[in-house]
Amino acid sequence: MLDKGLGSRIFNTVNAVFLLVVAAVCLFPFLNILAQSLSSSSAAAAGRVSIFPVGLNIESYRYVFKKPEFIRAFLVSLLRTVVGLSLSLFVTVLAAYPLSKRTTEFKARNRYMWFFFVTMLFSGGLIPFYMTVRTVGLIGSIWGLIVPWIIMAYTLILMVGFFRSIPKELTEAAIIDGASHWRVLWNILVPISLPGIATIGLIIGVFFWNEWFFGLIFTSNATGYPLQSYLQTTVVAKTIENMGSASQQELEAMAKISDRTMNSAQIIIAMVPVIVVYPFVQKYFVKGLILGGVKG
Numbered sequence: 001m002l003d004k005g006l007g008s009r010i011f012n013t014v015n016a017v018f019l020l021v022v023a024a025v026c027l028f029p030f031l032n033i034l035a036q037s038l039s040s041s042s043a044a045a046a047g048r049v050s051i052f053p054v055g056l057n058i059e060s061y062r063y064v065f066k067k068p069e070f071i072r073a074f075l076v077s078l079l080r081t082v083v084g085l086s087l088s089l090f091v092t093v094l095a096a097y098p099l100s101k102r103t104t105e106f107k108a109r110n111r112y113m114w115f116f117f118v119t120m121l122f123s124g125g126l127i128p129f130y131m132t133v134r135t136v137g138l139i140g141s142i143w144g145l146i147v148p149w150i151i152m153a154y155t156l157i158l159m160v161g162f163f164r165s166i167p168k169e170l171t172e173a174a175i176i177d178g179a180s181h182w183r184v185l186w187n188i189l190v191p192i193s194l195p196g197i198a199t200i201g202l203i204i205g206v207f208f209w210n211e212w213f214f215g216l217i218f219t220s221n222a223t224g225y226p227l228q229s230y231l232q233t234t235v236v237a238k239t240i241e242n243m244g245s246a247s248q249q250e251l252e253a254m255a256k257i258s259d260r261t262m263n264s265a266q267i268i269i270a271m272v273p274v275i276v277v278y279p280f281v282q283k284y285f286v287k288g289l290i291l292g293g294v295k296g
Contacts, residue, residue, distance in 0.1 A: 041258035100163035140220035162196030
């Protein structure tokens with residue numbers, strides 16, 4: 001056992017205090033938004049809300065869940081994330097398998113690796129990117145929010161590194177026994193690589209869920225916005241729509257909320273899917289990053 005002297009105890013104490021401060025700084029914005037979403041409109045407007053709700057009020061959530069625009073944007077984001085994540089994982093795994101081979105097995109490996117790696121360093125620019133997406137007819141379609149990111153160089157390199165960390169004897173023995181490359185990939189490598197797949201799945205899923213900028217420029221009208229693009233427009237606009245055409249019951253509900261509480265409620269709801277999914281893949285995340293980054 002290590003002898004923990006005074007210097008070691010001081011270091012551990014300072015380290016713990018520092019990490020607690022960093023955690024508090026990271027948590028404060030989330031707790032503040034959550035508290036504002038659950039506070040009365042007057043308290044939120046007066047700036048009296050910190051990390052605890054003032055005048056507990058859930059009308060903002062009731063109003064948000066009754067907004068067809070919000071529900072539609074939520075469903076668009078859900079569809080985009082599910083379809084985009086499924087296709088991206090499938091294509092990434094398929095591409096990573098041959099790229100994980102030695103150059104003696106796949107002579108063009110390095111050329112293809114450089115082809116993907118260069119895209120992490122250089123970009124063609126926004127205008128050529130937009131023109132390419134428009135030329136292939138994806139503007140205004142849900143596929144325009146998915147196809148350009150089916151394969152990402154960063155997650156591909158992680159997956160290649162993870163495949164290369166698996167002992168070659170496993171695949172060589174299977175091939176000697178008559179297994180095809182397809183069978184080796186899906187029956188041997190993929191089950192062993194679940195930590196790596198979970199890691200890149202989390203990265204890809206969060207990207208598809210949180211990306212908002214291209215949702216604005218690749219969608220021809222607001223009815224097709226994903227959730228984050230919709231939130232960006234509503235938070236910037238800071239207005240409650242259709243006040244003049246609202247019914248008496250809607251007007252009474254709006255009297256109990258404000259732009260700040262409503263926007264806070266929308267932001268919290270948009271965060272829920274990631275918060276719910278993350279704990280289930282968190283145990284794989286660090287292991288997947290470490291193993292995927294050791295060998296490239």
